[in-house]
Amino acid sequence: MHATGMEGEGIKGIIEDARLEDLSHFESCIERIFQLGGSLPNDAQAFIKMSGCEFLQLPKNPTDIKAILEKCLKAEQGAIVNWDKVCKMTLGKDPATYDIAKDILMEEIEHESWFLELLYGRPSGHMRRKFSGERPHTQKHSRALG
DSSP states (O other), X not given: OOOOHHHHXXXXXXXXXXXXXXXXXXXXXXXHHHHTTOOOOSSHHHHHHHHTSOOOOOOSSTTOHHHHHHHHHHHHHHHHHXXXXXXXXXXXXXXXXXXXXXXXXXXXXXXXXXXXXXXXXXXXXXXXXXXXXOOTTTTTTOOTTO
16 A cells, blocks of 8 residues: 555555465464464464564655565565474474475565565566465465465
């Protein structure tokens, strides 16, 4: 919503792809959490603190495209660290959880490369998804988006 103007319009689709796929990541792992006897915290702030990542908020100037992209990049990098930990923790021990974590990690790495490309002109190999929220790696784990 805050990616406005000519520059902002060009990146809205990429931010939306990442946002919808991140929603799919939550949906992909929630069933497994309950299968393993886990639960989610009732307090959203406690849930955010558990993640080890900061809550993604708008920059002081909510239409500063570069600052928005920097925050998106930081969020993706935090997710990569966390999903890599889950992969290492479950490899060879819990194949079902590892499969979910591996697929989420692959998409988070793609998201990071998209934001690196936008911020620093680094090639990312980003190709637009066929549709927003396509989630090529995690669609088998999450049914809610189609």
